[in-house]
Amino acid sequence: MTVTDIANVTGVGVSPGVGAGPVRAMAAAVPEPPAGQPLDGDPAEAKRRAAEAFAAVGADLDARAAAAAARDRAEAGEVLAAQAMMARDPSLAEVAGQRIDGGLAAPRAVHEAFGTFRELLAKAGGYMAARVTDLDDIRDRVLAVLTGAPMPGVPVADEPFVLVARDLAPADTALIDPAKVVAFVTAEGGPTSHTAILARTMGIPAVVAAPAALDLPDGTRVLVDGATGVITVDPDEDAVRRATQAADALAEAVSAAKGPGRTADRKRVPLLANIGGPADVEGALAHGAEGVGLFRTEFLFLDSAEAPTFEQQVATYRKVLSSFGDGRVVVRTLDAGADKPLAFLPTGEEPNPALGERALRMMRHHPDMLDTQLRALAEAARGLSADLWVMAPMVADGDDAAFFVDAARAAGLTEEAAKVGVMVEIPAAALRARDFAGGVDFFSIGTNDLAQYAFAADRQLGALARFQDPWQPALLDLIHATAEAANRAGKSCGVCGEAAADPALACVLVGLGVSSLSMSAPSLPMVRAVLAAHTVSQCVRAADAARRGTSADTARELARAALPGLSALGL
Amino acid sequence: MAERQIKVTTEVGLHARPAAVFVQTAAESEDEVGLTKDGRRVNAKSILAVLGLDVRNGDEISVDSFDETIVDRLTALVSQAPEGGS
Numbered sequence: 001m002t003v004t005d006i007a008n009v010t011g012v013g014v015s016p017g018v019g020a021g022p023v024r025a026m027a028a029a030v031p032e033p034p035a036g037q038p039l040d041g042d043p044a045e046a047k048r049r050a051a052e053a054f055a056a057v058g059a060d061l062d063a064r065a066a067a068a069a070a071r072d073r074a075e076a077g078e079v080l081a082a083q084a085m086m087a088r089d090p091s092l093a094e095v096a097g098q099r100i101d102g103g104l105a106a107p108r109a110v111h112e113a114f115g116t117f118r119e120l121l122a123k124a125g126g127y128m129a130a131r132v133t134d135l136d137d138i139r140d141r142v143l144a145v146l147t148g149a150p151m152p153g154v155p156v157a158d159e160p161f162v163l164v165a166r167d168l169a170p171a172d173t174a175l176i177d178p179a180k181v182v183a184f185v186t187a188e189g190g191p192t193s194h195t196a197i198l199a200r201t202m203g204i205p206a207v208v209a210a211p212a213a214l215d216l217p218d219g220t221r222v223l224v225d226g227a228t229g230v231i232t233v234d235p236d237e238d239a240v241r242r243a244t245q246a247a248d249a250l251a252e253a254v255s256a257a258k259g260p261g262r263t264a265d266r267k268r269v270p271l272l273a274n275i276g277g278p279a280d281v282e283g284a285l286a287h288g289a290e291g292v293g294l295f296r297t298e299f300l301f302l303d304s305a306e307a308p309t310f311e312q313q314v315a316t317y318r319k320v321l322s323s324f325g326d327g328r329v330v331v332r333t334l335d336a337g338a339d340k341p342l343a344f345l346p347t348g349e350e351p352n353p354a355l356g357e358r359a360l361r362m363m364r365h366h367p368d369m370l371d372t373q374l375r376a377l378a379e380a381a382r383g384l385s386a387d388l389w390v391m392a393p394m395v396a397d398g399d400d401a402a403f404f405v406d407a408a409r410a411a412g413l414t415e416e417a418a419k420v421g422v423m424v425e426i427p428a429a430a431l432r433a434r435d436f437a438g439g440v441d442f443f444s445i446g447t448n449d450l451a452q453y454a455f456a457a458d459r460q461l462g463a464l465a466r467f468q469d470p471w472q473p474a475l476l477d478l479i480h481a482t483a484e485a486a487n488r489a490g491k492s493c494g495v496c497g498e499a500a501a502d503p504a505l506a507c508v509l510v511g512l513g514v515s516s517l518s519m520s521a522p523s524l525p526m527v528r529a530v531l532a533a534h535t536v537s538q539c540v541r542a543a544d545a546a547r548r549g550t551s552a553d554t555a556r557e558l559a560r561a562a563l564p565g566l567s568a569l570g571l
Numbered sequence: 572m573a574e575r576q577i578k579v580t581t582e583v584g585l586h587a588r589p590a591a592v593f594v595q596t597a598a599e600s601e602d603e604v605g606l607t608k609d610g611r612r613v614n615a616k617s618i619l620a621v622l623g624l625d626v627r628n629g630d631e632i633s634v635d636s637f638d639e640t641i642v643d644r645l646t647a648l649v650s651q652a653p654e655g656g657s
Contacts, residue, residue: 086618090614117623120622121619121622124625128586128625131622305583305627
């Protein structure tokens with residue numbers, strides 16, 4: 001079969017730009033060696049082979065740790081160095097040796113040695129249980145060396161390549177060298193999956209939900225368009241050149257757009273960044289963020305054996321608040337529970353974690369923890385010029401909203417100190433936003449969760465990716481209802497989901513009445529350029545047009561037709 | 572043979588980086604080094620065994636070895652005041 005026999009592949013474009021190169025697939029999972037696999041030969045020889053495999057993987061992980069550290073990715077480097085230690089753990093070799101003496105073949109013996117520690121860590125829960133994934137990754141690497149199977153994980157190549165995978169785990173992506181990977185293509189995942197967000201953060205073109213890409217043989221030359229989602233197989237040089245030129249022209253127009261966000265008729269639309277902690281501040285400023293529209297505070301709490309102290313929280317919040325002068329910083333209180341468990345706050349098993357006692361619902365049972373966080377925010381802002389806004393995640397109704405506003409005011413976040421608002425990410429809250437718009441200072445719409453709940457579709461499932469398409473008219477209706485309620489009450493209404501990162505949709509959101517947009521920092525320049533090319537009335541017409549659509553695709557087409565600045569920018 | 576009972580005062584106990592530093596230090600000894608918690612004794616040079624003990628702030632543990640220097644160094648690691656940054 002020659003490559004020209006293979007049809008082009010289409011998925012969902014989630015990170016704009018084009019990349020051309022040969023396909024390199026992530027190797028499939030290493031199969032589990034069969035139970036009872038008998039030793040064939042000399043036990044001493046089997047033990048020696050197992051020991052060599054442990055050592056080889058340890059050395060490889062050490063080299064990767066050093067490479068990550070050299071690329072200023074200290075955190076990834078530390079994770080890898082810890083993994084290298086695990087691979088060299090004398091207890092693993094010891095247990096594997098006992099199993100070999102008991103008559104098992106080396107691969108099965110190694111598998112079972114990892115199994116004993118896997119169980120131990122899983123039982124410890126919390127931080128330890130999270131290490132199970134690391135351990136499984138090491139096990140698969142050792143088994144690959146031992147059995148000659150392809151090494152799992154990101155392939156290593158000299159020439160830049162297009163990375164094709166079923167899905168990308170954080171452990172995989174930590175190792176990706178942006179100079180080597182020209183595009184990502186995954187079979188699973190949606191616009192808000194880990195892969196998509198990471199690709200936008202790294203500025204690498206990406207297409208997700210493209211299962212047919214897994215059939216592309218390694219080495220096939222492809223052209224990936226991260227805006228349209230089309231993967232062209234064996235493109236001619238002309239096509240590559242045209243696509244690259246268009247992408248370059250756009251990049252130039254984008255770099256020319258400077259200053260605060262505004263429409264062509266000079267209506268201000270603050271363009272803010274979504275950040276996960278002080279480490280993201282530099283990137284946000286580099287992309288021209290005017291402030292922060294979503295400061296996720298989970299990182300302080302997850303992966304930690306104890307709740308962070310008041311003082312630790314004050315120090316972290318102060319670092320972020322002092323970085324944006326008098327710019328706005330919107331802080332979301334702890335959004336944990338169910339799928340993001342806390343080591344120090346065990347929750348019961350929940351059959352539907354996304355519908356369980358997470359976020360504000362969890363904090364209603366632990367008012368002390370919420371109070372500490374709110375008081376830490378008040379203390380952090382003291383004496384700074386920053387414009388502090390504080391909001392609660394997972395607010396369902398007026399009762400939730402009132403609970404949070406009362407808690408914030410009681411913790412010292414007075415009307416002079418901060419604006420207190422709520423996230424709108426539950427359809428019930430969007431439909432009846434008018435009921436509690438008067439009692440809060442602002443709304444911020446989390447489009448990712450709002451779509452997940454409106455369509456009853458898990459946002460992590462690639463098979464349901466079309467329901468995460470933020471152009472779905474039902475989602476636009478919910479955004480419209482929320483923004484209208486805010487505007488009637490004279491309150492502001494931001495969007496902090498990844499929807500705001502789509503430049504055409506950003507215009508539509510403004511047309512729906514949204515007053516600020518927050519997104520991953522690398523998306524800011526393009527949104528700034530496209531917004532500056534359209535007037536408010538064009539945005540309103542595009543919003544009306546989109547809501548006349550009966551599907552995400554028709555909504556997108558109708559809106560694009562009403563936004564002439566897009567084609568002028570080659571979008 | 573030196574054996575020392577220690578109350579863990581470091582903030583995160585023996586998790587993550589502190590566990591790695593503890594095991595690396597133990598590995599520097601030529602002698603066998605044991606770590607015991609709740610009557611379970613493990614090889615202190617094994618990161619997986621040490622993590623599996625799930626040693627937390629406030630836990631009572633003991634460290635034993637013929638190498639007294641290493642017992643002293645490991646004791647210092649788990650009973651020092653928490654440090655920020657590196």
